[in-house]
Amino acid sequence: MDALINPLALYIACALGAVGVGLALPTRGVSWRVPGGILAAGAGGLVVLLLSLKAYDNDQLPNVYFYVFAALALGSALRMITHPRPVYSALYFILTIIASSGVYVLLAAEFMAFALIIIYAGAILITYLFVIMLATQAPVEGDEELQADYDAQAHEPMIAAGVGFVLLAVLTTMIFNGLGSLSPKSDPVAQEQVVLESLPIKVDRILDEAGLLQEHERVGRLGGEGVSKAAINIERRTIVIENTQTNTTRSLSPEQWPKDLSATNTEMVGSSLLVDHPGAIEIAGVILLMAMLGATVLSRRQVEIDEDAKAHEARRLHSAEASS
Amino acid sequence: MNSLFTLAQTDYPEAMGALTLAHYLFLSAAMFALGIVGFMTRRNLIIMFLCTELMFQASGIALIAFSRFHLNHTGQTFVIFVLTVAAAEAAMGLALVVLLFRKRESLSTEEWAEMSG
Numbered sequence: 001m002d003a004l005i006n007p008l009a010l011y012i013a014c015a016l017g018a019v020g021v022g023l024a025l026p027t028r029g030v031s032w033r034v035p036g037g038i039l040a041a042g043a044g045g046l047v048v049l050l051l052s053l054k055a056y057d058n059d060q061l062p063n064v065y066f067y068v069f070a071a072l073a074l075g076s077a078l079r080m081i082t083h084p085r086p087v088y089s090a091l092y093f094i095l096t097i098i099a100s101s102g103v104y105v106l107l108a109a110e111f112m113a114f115a116l117i118i119i120y121a122g123a124i125l126i127t128y129l130f131v132i133m134l135a136t137q138a139p140v141e142g143d144e145e146l147q148a149d150y151d152a153q154a155h156e157p158m159i160a161a162g163v164g165f166v167l168l169a170v171l172t173t174m175i176f177n178g179l180g181s182l183s184p185k186s187d188p189v190a191q192e193q194v195v196l197e198s199l200p201i202k203v204d205r206i207l208d209e210a211g212l213l214q215e216h217e218r219v220g221r222l223g224g225e226g227v228s229k230a231a232i233n234i235e236r237r238t239i240v241i242e243n244t245q246t247n248t249t250r251s252l253s254p255e256q257w258p259k260d261l262s263a264t265n266t267e268m269v270g271s272s273l274l275v276d277h278p279g280a281i282e283i284a285g286v287i288l289l290m291a292m293l294g295a296t297v298l299s300r301r302q303v304e305i306d307e308d309a310k311a312h313e314a315r316r317l318h319s320a321e322a323s324s
Numbered sequence: 325m326n327s328l329f330t331l332a333q334t335d336y337p338e339a340m341g342a343l344t345l346a347h348y349l350f351l352s353a354a355m356f357a358l359g360i361v362g363f364m365t366r367r368n369l370i371i372m373f374l375c376t377e378l379m380f381q382a383s384g385i386a387l388i389a390f391s392r393f394h395l396n397h398t399g400q401t402f403v404i405f406v407l408t409v410a411a412a413e414a415a416m417g418l419a420l421v422v423l424l425f426r427k428r429e430s431l432s433t434e435e436w437a438e439m440s441g
Contacts, residue, residue, distance in 0.1 A: 048347065051350060059341075060341030060343040060344045061344070062344045070351045074358070080362070080374065081366065086368055086371055103348070109403075111400070124414045131418045150368055156364075163361075163364065167356075168357035184395060269400050273404065276401070294416050298422075299419040
């Protein structure tokens with residue numbers, strides 16, 4: 001299988017991108033920020049254009065919103081690494097996060113999209129903003145000279161951009177060469193079957209809302225007491241319904257299958273998380289606990305107190321106790 | 325053509341083409357490269373940590389894209405763990421940054437150049 005796009009065009013685009021990003025990084029003196037940014041954007045656009053032309057021939061174009069979110073994400077990522085003021089960098093990173101959660105929605109991962117906004121943009125980035133505001137002096141508006149030197153001047157921008165884009169060239173070459181022979185291997189129906197049959201009460205509710213249940217009826221339960229599974233078969237689209245009073249069963253035909261009877265993204269992710277990876281959740285909890293403890297221990301302030309002050313404080317506490 | 329403009333999943337259980345996957349993987353790789361360039365060039369400790377978060381984010385997009393391609397939810401589950409590690413790293417890293425800032429009153433990496441060993 002040959003490469004998806006011409007390797008030469010890919011390498012030229014990577015070189016242009018490296019020059020563009022290198023120019024866009026902050027420097028003292030004459031600023032090449034705008035032409036650098038335009039060059040980098042043009043290089044990225046060239047690769048996406050070649051890719052999309054190929055995809056158009058094969059009728060595999062991504063959703064139109066992909067281009068909007070990708071441009072937003074990459075543009076604000078570029079602005080984030082090139083902005084001389086840390087607060088603006090953090091704000092541009094929030095924009096990147098929101099754009100990537102849009103990409104997640106396009107990829108049918110709604111739960112992770114919302115989790116990303118809540119955790120990243122809502123929690124982690126606010127922590128960053130607090131630390132930036134604690135540790136950065138307020139800049140004087142329009143006066144670049146007073147800007148801290150370590151923010152205003154990047155460290156060897158051209159060499160670093162070159163190295164980073166060599167990495168990008170290698171990564172994309174590997175991706176574009178290998179993808180042609182890749183084919184999806186999975187059985188989504190079997191996964192959904194496992195999730196839906198473990199949710200008999202949800203199936204009951206959906207059947208009831210569709211008006212398919214009469215009085216004292218519910219979806220058939222498989223297995224004994226305690227572990228009950230709904231008697232449905234997604235592949236054949238059949239449902240067994242039992243009557244709890246008369247203990248009789250009947251089955252619904254595939255034509256009667258309710259349209260909204262399917263597992264949602266959150267249910268599928270939850271099932272994957274709790275059924276397939278229960279140990280990993282425990283480890284994640286331990287990691288978070290250790291991080292919390294570590295952050296508390298690291299950032300506490302040691303109060304130096306000498307013997308006289310200790311005695312004075314003890315007397316003060318003692319007299320306060322006696323008077324009360 | 326009409327389905328091209330509807331957001332998200334009108335055709336969700338359909339498999340995604342390898343060329344569509346290539347678009348998402350290119351986005352992920354480009355974001356990762358930007359993160360690594362930022363990490364190497366910026367001299368502010370906080371911005372360097374932000375750039376590592378950008379690289380986490382790029383890996384998350386690749387994971388979710390493959391999850392969509394294979395119609396398998398393990399990729400999305402793994403992003404939860406990436407988020408966990410990112411949160412833990414942010415807490416510890418920022419605590420360290422605050423500690424270092426108290427000692428030298430500066431966020432510059434060059435202040436700590438003698439630590440290079």
